[in-house]
Amino acid sequence: MKIKFRLNGRLINADIPGGMRLIDLLREDFNLTGTREGCGKGECGACTVLLDGKPVNSCLVLAAQLKGRAMVTIEGLSDGDTLDPVQRAFLEATAVQCGFCSPGLILAAKSLLDKYPDPSEEQIKRAISGNLCRCTGYSKVFKAIKMASETHRNSK
């Protein structure tokens, strides 16, 4: 099946086998391995990507569903060597331990901040509650998202 979509800003024409999962397309065909597989069942959020700005679990989405849409993966977030403020905040707040969950958490946070630049604690918790992290205990992740939100506001 031939489809067109945007991947990290680039226009892509691809021929995709019908039953292929989005996560496999990214990892196998595009070598975008920052999208991680933790469960393959929509239960951990490690495979989160942004589809038209909204976080989805790429293990549950068929590649064919990309048709005509715009997708951002963790690799598309930084601009060359310049990290996105959310990425920087995760580092500065010590919100990363093993980092297996980090791409998913960062994208979920990014999508939240795009919509609500000044989220409440409740909104933060809800936005990332589908992204499991077994290492950090989440407190420093909350802190990182608040830091990113401040940078975001101050830069305006």
Place this chain on the structure above:
Amino acid sequence: MGLIGKSVIKAGGVERVTGKGTFVADIKLPGMVYCAVIRSPVARGDIIAIDDSSCNRVKGYLGLFTAKSIPGNNVIPIVFRDQPCFAAKRVNYHGEPIGVVAAESKAIAHTALNRIKVTVKELEGLIDPLKAWGHRKIKLYGDDNIFRHSKIRRGDVESAFRECEVIIEDTYTTPYQEHAYIEPQGMVANPLPDGTMEIYGSMQCPFYVREAVAEVLALPLSDVRVIQTSTGGGFGGKEDVPSLVACQAALPACLLKRPVKLIYERDEDMISMSKRHPSWIHYKSGATADGILRAIQAEYIIDGGAYSTLSPVVLFRGTVHSMGPYRCENVHIDSYAVATNKVPCGAFRGFGSPQILFAVESQMDRLAQGLKMDPAEFRRRNLLKTGDTTSFGQKLSWSVGAKETLEKVVEHSGWRNHIPESAGDKRIGYGLSTVFYGVGLGAGGKHLARTGARVMVEPDASVTFSVGTTDMGQGMQTVLAQVVAQELGLPFENIRMMPTDTSRVPDSGPTVASRATTMSGNALIIACEKPRDSILTEASILLKIEKHNVVIDEGIAFDRKDGRLKVTIKEIIKNCFGKRMPLTGDGWYNTPETSWDNETGIGEPYVTYAWASNIVKLAVDTQTGEVEVLKISSAHDVGKAINPAMVECQIEGGVIQGLGFALTEEMMADSKGKLLNPEFSTYIIPTASDVPEIEPIIVEHPYPDGPYGARGFGEQPLMGIAPAVANAVADAVGVRITDLPITAEKIWRALRAK
């Protein structure tokens, strides 16, 4: 001490947040083969046949590999040698590996897996450890199905109980806890043309993996090279079991002479990998009227599963920790690791101590209640302090910060200040726990208590170092880079840790027991001696001062007495190279001696101990039994925090894992030993929505033999949370839950029964 105690940003952090770190699943090699593991459908039985004839028509199917294909010994060596790589005749647990299929793609491997016909004659199995113990007919291990019996005998328990004002006796149980690292297990085996084998994978202990692969493939250790890839969490779950995964990939790789990749599915991982031992504890303790803990008698049983794996050493640690961090002169402990027909249990953060500490700390509160004494005050009267002798007879000559951790959490938590806060159906409660943790392998793993390191300074003042311990997320890489930078007077950015690889340093034992910072830190300080000496010597020449007056820090060498006299370390190093001075060093660190008498339980089991106190504040809904955790204060004596932000993050992460153990996590097995909830939708770990306010508190009583006074503590944050929650529930609504997890239903039932 410029860099020590500074929260520098994680080494390798940029790769993590940009999605670049290479995890094993990201590896692609030309000609790569994929495999899938064939597993036992029953808990106990005899293998009659494994038939792959219907796979032969599957295009891309490459073959079946079983115990019969193994060129070496069919054994995964751990403490004992009872666990096979693949079950040959008898299967002993549901999900036990009996072979692998290999294919050109993952999809084909799974198609083949579905077509394989395994015929097994099912036999009666032993599922309940209390029944397995000494079972007359079914023998899983030795004569009595006991992997290990440990004891502590001290004083005279019987007469001591007669002196007690209050005696509490009860039974406590804890369930399986699943590690739930977010990255599943995986390995890539890459056979090289010269006959050697390279293994890449997610693991804590590359030297264990090397030993197992060498044993199974009949290769000398020199012909197996194991390289750790970025590891997405371990918590003990990647201590011994990666050896199995590695052998499952290495066997087809060796026989097909092609690279093989094996990544576990989540449910497969949860079914077949190790877990925290379920436990059964009978605990009796008593205190005298003046609030002194006088006697402890306990029986502690852990369900080891089908093979001994790490159970003997898990039991050892559990036994040492079975009296809590208190003085007590009359102790009688018997602990047992029992064989059953279930998945082997192994290492999990705390290593046999969280279960028994749940009982210990619940008892402490109940004794205090019996004495009508504040639980903090009761603990204060009994806590170990510097100069005391432990219940196992070890004199603690330094660095016991237990009491300070207690005072800190009491001060920070608003301890028992709950009267005005209760509202409606909700009751507020506060619960306390004080725990300790023997750092390092101790007497249970004495022969492995050493570690190597290597440091190489390059002409441009960049530095690489190698150690034999691993970073699985806990932050070892960063902390060790801080140590090297500090020792060599260079900026942190100049230092790079090489991936842990068995070919870089000698066998350094496992990365477990919170030992990496202390052990590798010490080995690195030794490894830095030679290059550091060259730098100081050359600096003294350039500065024209005596060597002992040279100070090096963050890339500059200067005169201790006259800060204006400076030279850059870059220049010094250039000169050192010009003069062919040594700028490479090796380090080897052995711990001080430990000891343990298995008959009496007396000795010096660990070189040092970390100490901690936790206070949980929560609200219980008296109508539903639901618990809302409001705040957790957690104070830890870590000796010295080399990177305080990372110490805090370890505390927060461990506390939340402990909260899961306390409230929701429970892997269940049916009566046939099959695990029932091997997925994140039914095995419930904490999410962001479950996180209360957490206040991590760092206490520093330096450990004289540790790098800059530091000692390991990474496991400890999990260990005291469950009893603190149980104590808080009791404080809030007056019911005592003695079996984990503490669910709303259990509280509700207990409230109704009141």
